[in-house]
Amino acid sequence: MSNSEFRILVLLVFLTVQASGAAAGLAKPNCVARCGNISIPFPFGIDAGCFLDPWYEIVCPNRTVPILKKIGLRVLNISLPNYGGFVDGMIRVSFPSFIYSNASCRGEGLGVPPSLEGSQFIFSQTWNVFISVGCNTLAIVNSTESDVVGCRSSCAGTNTSVSMYNACSGRDGCCQSTLPFNLQFFSVVFKDERGPQEGCKYAFLADRTWFLRSNITDLSFNDMVPVVLEWGISNKTEYGLKLFQQANGSGYLDPFRCTRYNLYGSYTSEMPFVQCFCSSGYRGNPYLTEGCQGVGAASGALVLCVVLWRLYKYVKKRREIKLKEKHFKRNGGLLLKNELSSPEGNVEKNKLFNSKDLEKATDNFSDDRILGQGGQGTVYKGMLTDGKIVAIKKSKVIDEGKVEQFINEVLILSQINHRNVVKLLGCCLETEVPLLVYEFIPNGTLYQYLHDPNQEFHVSWDTRLRIATEIAGALFYLHSAASIPIYHRDIKSTNILLDEKYRAKVADFGTSKSVSLDQTHVTTLVQGTFGYLDPEYFQSSQFTDKSDVYSFGVVLVELLTGQKPISSLREQEGRSLVTYFIISMEENCLFNIVDAQVLKEGKKEEIASVANLAKRCLNLNGRKRPTMKEVAMELERIRKLQNPLVILQNQENHETTESSNAAFPSNKSNIDMDVITFSNVQPLLPSESW
Template sequence: INECVTSQPCVGICTNLPGTYNCACPEGSQGDGRKDGKGCTPIIHEKRFRSIDVVLGVSISFLLVLLVVSWLYWGLRERKISRQREKFFLENGGRLMLQRLLSEHEGSVEAARIFTDEELKKATDHYHESRILGQGGQGTVYRGILPDNTVVAIKKAKNLDRSQVEEFINELIILSQIIHRNVVKLIGCCFETEVPLLVYEFVNNSTLADHIHKCAHESTLSWRARLRIAGETAGALSYLHSDASAQILHRDIKSTNILLDESFLAKVADFGASRLVPLDRTQLTTLVQGTLGYLDPEYFHSSQLTEKSDVYSFGVVLAELLTGLRALSFERAENERNLSLYFTSAIKGERLFEIIDLRVLNEGIPDEIKEVAMLASRCLRVKGEDRPTMKEAAMELEGLVRVMDRHPWVNQSCDLEESEHLLGERSSEYDGILKSNASRNDDSISNQVPFEIESRR
């Protein structure tokens, strides 16, 4: 007999069993499930539900408050950054730069692009250490990649006197207009940072100094390449001094500021110390700035900057190219530390070919070496008025390059014994020639001694 059907003793779930039955309450209720017992009553979760509701409500409210606060914080932060960028833009002369660009280029700003701070941060991976190309007294240069995959060099200056902003902008305007194959091209700038950032073309084959001094024990530069680089550098400086819209004095010519591209084309770089010379003046009175070993002694003593100051520095670079020696080295003997003094002393003492780099001796024609050495010695004269102009130096070097191209001569033997024989042979050959030229430089040598002492200080 199915008692669950006949007597229906349960209020919940009735399960018929042999000779008996079993009552149970459905899920969500409690009791014995019998009609004559406790029956079934719903299980009340009121307190539990209320606890969960409270926790969820507090959590959601907290998240909403956090989101609102975060939104307000980032909004205020971005507004502050935007105002700061605008402030820097105005302080750094951004408005003046734009006005000048618009007026001088008739509405086109292609001559010098003005970048935003965000653009340059993305280009340099937020100025990551791995992007540093070099560091110096005036700032740090980073390798940057623009959205169109153009590789650029971004110079981040250390500081800028606010009183010099207009002068800085004037120089920037001039540099943005320089189009010369041997001058590093200024692509643009950024005024939204505490100090302006300059964006230059990227030159990928290191500096002249690296190729002369840092490539194992022997320079990678042939005599032909050295002469061509000297001519290109002289041509760039001649352009800056004589052919630019306003005369530009570089003021820091040295082998580390001459960059080389993949075909060893020379490009003059780093115009951070440069100065514009007004049309009605031939010299400027400035605080002495430059690099020891390359610094014009006349400028050092008088603070009068002229185009001949660049000529002197170029003379030191010529001496570096000829000898393979650094401009200043305390690893050398005391009388050889300052290359300009050592070089002119060697000419005076008829010992020029004893200090010429062996590769230059092996590959160069004696007449060429002598002419470049004599040009270098004239550039190194203490009195600026006795030095040639950069235009004269450039013409002389271009003439030598043309002759070399017409009559190439390369001594393929690099044997040291032959080099030493060649050195002695050429030294004898030019003893008489150098003696006559050396007498002209006596004044330069004697007058440079005080400068050498000052430089060591």
């Protein structure tokens, strides 16, 4: 049982016992027992003669808001030590959020926190947490106790939100620490770790349970936060000494007991005061004469509470199982199982991931882990328990009519095993929306590589030609060499990923279709991306392998020209990139639109050969377009003529490079140019795919 569940159980026991019979009075006889909705137990009290001494006096303006008079703090609630000794006597108060800060925060002085010295109160070590906010800062808590505590924070990240899954870790401009034992007064010293730092630095105490569900970035100068004080009775006074002697004089049959040790935890910390609690079978207020009254139903209530707790845990677990089963069926789990178990399906059995593992891998699908978003869902970067970096695609909420499209992507990718196609590692269907787990490809998309204005270097002609050859080889494999021919149906530069060696990886098979060997086309609702879409498919709704060829032709033109398929300037002229390219070819103006880097590094006959190949791919008549096999062979021929030694080197090193594991993105400015132009292209026969 976790600590949080244990505390819930303790609370249930306490509430059950409270409801099991008539409660003895908690306030002194003939004294006001409440202020607003806050119960005021003795030794606290409101009127003269109702409190033990001035430290316990409560003022109650308008009988609504209790104030601990001597300290001047608003009281949120007061609790007595409970009968089982699980919870100390506590008083929860409202405390300033900015008890310490530097001049950069507000430019005005801040008061020191109230002192508890001389009282029978201490700042609770168990229930409070010390928080420091600031970049590259060491915050130290100085106190009269021998213990010195503090914490160190940096600004490696920017997220200072706090949750049960993400407390202040010290890496996001926020850190936390426990307090010393028996703390009654303290001050805070800030030390800059890396020389003087600008920016606001502040520190405060807070109730740990409040802290775990709050966002500290929302705090302002005038905000108050809850802080827990533990309290007791001094055993140096006549009243305290008498109380302690009565409680511990005749054994464990006494109605109440007293102790000087912390009641919560391992009984190892001695407190500077005495706390008393009603013994098992009794309830009430041990600080009043005959304040603990026997309750016959207490033991039965405890048993009942434990039974209810176990029943609650059982029902909760059953509900979670049922919900996961419901999601599994709705997300196409039964359909996938049937396909995977089919002997003629020839589908590799991928791993079914646990939803909790994927939540942990993505920090509960944090926005900071988002790699990209598209029409079919959001892709997150994650780390599995074995340290492997993966990309996790979280599909959008899908209705039953779109389940087949999702399962389609799983089944198609399960059949593909090729070095230039993103590898599917598995899926998770027990969540509200289905999840796909892919190998992580670290260097973004071809679109970003070509069109991102922040790129630190230009894409060489060798690299462009190699990437084109790799994409063509992958599509040739899908069309001709896979066990079942596959049409991708959405080839575009944003669906071409680049790995750690900038090798092309074809991705996003959500709209793909597998076809039987005797099929020549599939008839579907028109899907694709404007600028890459085959005009013939748009008119007939019949998608063929030549439709992928057309889309690849657009990508070839992108690589040649460095221009986007759709631009606002050409839209004003009523021209797409394809139209612009074809007209330039017909007017013998090709080299006027080719990218400057390509013209600088490529031979004109090579550029012309690739341009003519792109023009053939873009033929409006699909039958006149080349097959992807012909395209791949033509690009391979051009590369061999360009530099035969590159191909030979690739063949010798292929086995040692193709299995490289994906890693976190590296700085592109530090990439070795030999690596950038390195090619892994080989003749793409089925036996040579991996």
